[in-house]
């Protein structure tokens with residue numbers, strides 16, 4: 001059995017990044033869009049990553065939301081990102097044009113609502129992954145609020161049809177993650193749920209890891225064809 005992929009996002013300091021690097025997460029995320037309370041500067045992130053040395057077993061994800069290609073490129077000049085997560089209202093055509101310009105894998109984040117499944121289909125062959133987050137009026141992401149996870153299986157099935165991973169995000173905590181695991185997500189993405197007083201908390205990280213990786217299962221490889229178990 002493989003465990004879900006794990007992403008720890010919204011790292012805001014050297015200590016946060018170190019905790020994420022030393023964790024069992026497969027992906028470590030930084031928020032570069034200005035539309036967040038977790039926004040970090042590319043130069044800071046470049047410094048933290050350099051100080052931590054080669055990060056061989058994790059992929060670095062940069063989160064943007066309706067940001068210009070110039071902005072994305074300026075971050076890429078500083079930070080050795082492996083993936084870009086687009087968390088705004090970027091259309092399939094905009095995603096395609098960003099992809100042509102940066103030649104990095106792109107994950108499209110979208111908010112859970114009646115149209116999400118249909119929207120996922122519109123991005124087929126244009127993205128290398130999906131993040132499904134909670135829809136909260138006036139906010140883009142990192143809300144700490146979860147959505148109705150009964151839709152998770154249909155999102156995972158669509159992702160499998162597209163041969164890409166799909167992460168569930170929004171309000172996942174050590175308290176509720178066991179319930180989410182019953183819906184068998186391919187990936188789990190957390191920011192708020194591993195924070196205490198705006199800092200990443202190693203105890204909360206460990207609690208999440210116990211639930212997700214407890215029995216030592218290996219994470220599904222993103223490179224291999226995603227199976228919906």
Ligand SMILES: O=C(O)c1ccccc1N[C@@H]1O[C@H](COP(=O)(O)O)[C@@H](O)[C@H]1O
Pocket residue numbers: 009010029031033035036037038039063065085087109131133140141142143144145169170171172189190191192193
């Ligand atoms: O974390 C943020 O502040 C943020 C801001 C703007 C866009 C995306 C953001 N984070 C993404 O939100 C989820 C985590 O949500 P939660 O805090 O666990 O509820 C994850 O996809 C982050 O990449």
